[in-house]
Amino acid sequence: MSGLKMITVSVIAMTAFIGCSAKAPTTGDFMRMHAADEKATGLDQKQIAKNWDHGSKLKISGEKLVKHGEELVKSGDKDMMTGKSEIEQGNKDIIEGTKLTQESEQIFREKYPDLRLDLK
DSSP states (O other), rough: OOOHHHHHHHHHHHHHHHHHHHSOHHHHHHHHHHHHHHHHHOOOOEEHHHHHHHHHHHHHHHHHHHHHHHHHHHHHHHHHHHHHHHHHHHHHHHHHHHHHHHHHHHHHHHHTTTTSSSOO
């Protein structure tokens, strides 16, 4: 039961108790009423402390997740740059390789026109 509900129940109970009796509340009645308020306050404070502890743990785990995520992004950025560089170099190698093979075939055909390069 939340602190506010507990206080409300205590006040209603005391009102009913006082209304039903013809005499004024005693010091003992006030002591019981204060004890009920303190109990409700204690329960409320325990819940607040529990929420704070939970929030603190969430912050710590969240900070770890953010740090790990940032490391993954940084690593991913590095991998992206490496991948793009390799693609660029691969395309250059393909162009240069194609050019060299075509030039080699052309030179071979010019120097050795009677020899065939295919197996047919």
